[in-house]
Amino acid sequence: MTPVLVLSAVLFATGMFGVLTRRNAITLLVSVEIMMNAGNLNLVAFSRLYQPELMTGQVFAIMGIGIAASEAAVGLALILTIYRRYGSTDVDRVRLLRE
Amino acid sequence: MAEKILFIIFASLAVLGALGVITRTNIVHGLLLLVFTFVNVAAVFLLTQAYFLAVIQVLVYAGAILVLFAFVVMFLNLKEFHQLEQLHGTQKWAVLVLAPILLAEIVVVVAGATWTSVGAGITPDAIAAQGGNVRVLGITLFNEMLLPFEMASLILLVGMVGAIVLAKKEDGASMALRDWTGDEEAAQAVVEQEV
Numbered sequence: 001m002t003p004v005l006v007l008s009a010v011l012f013a014t015g016m017f018g019v020l021t022r023r024n025a026i027t028l029l030v031s032v033e034i035m036m037n038a039g040n041l042n043l044v045a046f047s048r049l050y051q052p053e054l055m056t057g058q059v060f061a062i063m064g065i066g067i068a069a070s071e072a073a074v075g076l077a078l079i080l081t082i083y084r085r086y087g088s089t090d091v092d093r094v095r096l097l098r099e
Numbered sequence: 100m101a102e103k104i105l106f107i108i109f110a111s112l113a114v115l116g117a118l119g120v121i122t123r124t125n126i127v128h129g130l131l132l133l134v135f136t137f138v139n140v141a142a143v144f145l146l147t148q149a150y151f152l153a154v155i156q157v158l159v160y161a162g163a164i165l166v167l168f169a170f171v172v173m174f175l176n177l178k179e180f181h182q183l184e185q186l187h188g189t190q191k192w193a194v195l196v197l198a199p200i201l202l203a204e205i206v207v208v209v210a211g212a213t214w215t216s217v218g219a220g221i222t223p224d225a226i227a228a229q230g231g232n233v234r235v236l237g238i239t240l241f242n243e244m245l246l247p248f249e250m251a252s253l254i255l256l257v258g259m260v261g262a263i264v265l266a267k268k269e270d271g272a273s274m275a276l277r278d279w280t281g282d283e284e285a286a287q288a289v290v291e292q293e294v
Contacts, residue, residue, distance in 0.1 A: 004147060005209045007110045011117055011140075013202035018121030020194040026126055026172065030133055033164065034117050037140055040156075044149045049214055055236050058149050059244045063251045065152075065159050070258025072164045076171045077265035083175055 004045040011038035025082065025089040029075045036068045106146050113139035130168055137161045150232045 011034055018031030040061040047057020079089055086093050116136035123129040137160040144153035229235050240248055 002209060002214075003106060003110070004143065006206055007113065007143065009202055009205035009209065010114050011136075012205070013198045014114065014117040014121060016201065017194055017198040020198075021191050022121065024126065026168065026175075027121070027129060030129060030168065031121055033133070033160070034120065034136065037137065037160070040152075041140060041143065044144060044147055044152060048147050048149070055232075055239045056244065058152055058236055059240050059247070061149070061152055062155060062240070063247055065155055066251045066255055069159055069164055070255050070262075072167055073258050073262040074265065076167055077262040079171060080174060080266045089175060 004041060004048075008038045008041040008045065011035070011041065023090050023092055025079045025091050026076075028091060029072065029079070032075070033068060033072065036064060036071070040064045102146055106143065109139045109142040109146070113143065126172055127169075130165060130172065133168075134161045134165055137165075148232065151236050 015031045015033075015035035015038060018034065019028055022028055022031065043057045043061040043064065047055060047061070050057075082094055083089050113136050116132045116139060119132040120129045120136060123132065137156060141153040141156040141161070144150075144156055
C-alpha cells in the first residue's frame with residue numbers, strides 16, 4: 001500500500017502548491033479538490049491495509065466525497081458573490097480585513 | 100505484476116494531470132485536466148479493490164462537481180482569467196521550496212514506517228465470498244456508520260442552503276432580515292449601509 005500513500009502525498013503537495021501560488025479563486029478551489037481527493041486516497045489505502053473486510057475507511061471516503069461536493073457548492077457561491085462585489089475573482093483584491 | 104504496471108501508469112497519469120491543472124493559464128483546460136486526474140484516481144481505486152468508490156468518484160467528482168465548476172466558469176467573464184493568471188511574485192519561490200519539503204517529509208514517514216497489516220491475507224476472493232465490495236460496503240454504511248451517514252446528508256443540506264443564500268442576487272443579510280421581521284425598510288437600510 002506504500003505506493004498508494006506516496007501517490008496521495010504527491011497529489012496533496014501538488015494541490016498545496018496550487019493553493020499557495022495561484023491568484024484565481026476558481027483554480028484555488030480546484031486545487032483544494034485535488035487535496036481532498038488525496039485524502040480520500042489515503043482513507044482507502046489504510047482501509048485496505050487494516051480492515052479490508054469491514055470497509056469503514058471506504059465509507060468515510062464516501063463521506064469525504066459528499067463533503068467535497070458541498071464544499072465546492074459553497075465555495076463557488078462565495079466566488080460568485082466576490083465576483084459581483086469586486087468585479088474579479090482575484091483573491092489578492094479581497095483585502096477588506098487587512099485595511 | 101500486471102497490477103503494479105497498471106498502478107504506475109495510472110498514478111503517473113494522475114500526477115501529470117494534477118501538475119497540468121495547477122500550471123494551465125486557461126481555466127477550461129485546467130478543468131478538463133482535472134477530470135483526467137479524477138478518472139485516473141478512480142482507476143487507482145479500482146486497483147485497491149474499492150470498486151464502488153471508483154464509480155462514485157467518476158459520478159460525483161468527474162460528473163457533478165465538474166459540471167458545477169463549468170457552470171460558474173460560464174457565469175464569469177472568461178477573458179479576465181488570462182490577465183489574472185499570473186502567479187504570486189515572491190510567494191511562488193517560497194512555495195517552490197516548501198511544497199517539495201512537505202512532500203519529502205510525508206514520503207520519508209510513509210516509506211520509513213512498517214505497517215503491521217492484518218489484511219495481508221485478505222484476497223479479492225475473500226471479499227467476493229461475503230457478497231462483493233458493494234454489498235459489504237452497503238451493510239457497513241447502513242449499520243455501524245448510520246449516524247455519520249445521516250450527518251453527511253445534513254452537511255449536504257446545509258451546503259445547499261448556504262450556496263443558495265450566498266449566490267442569490269439580493270444581499271443575503273438583508274433578505275434574511277426581511278424574511279424574519281417582514282420589515283422591508285429595515286432590510287433596505289442594511290443594504291444601503293453595506294454599500
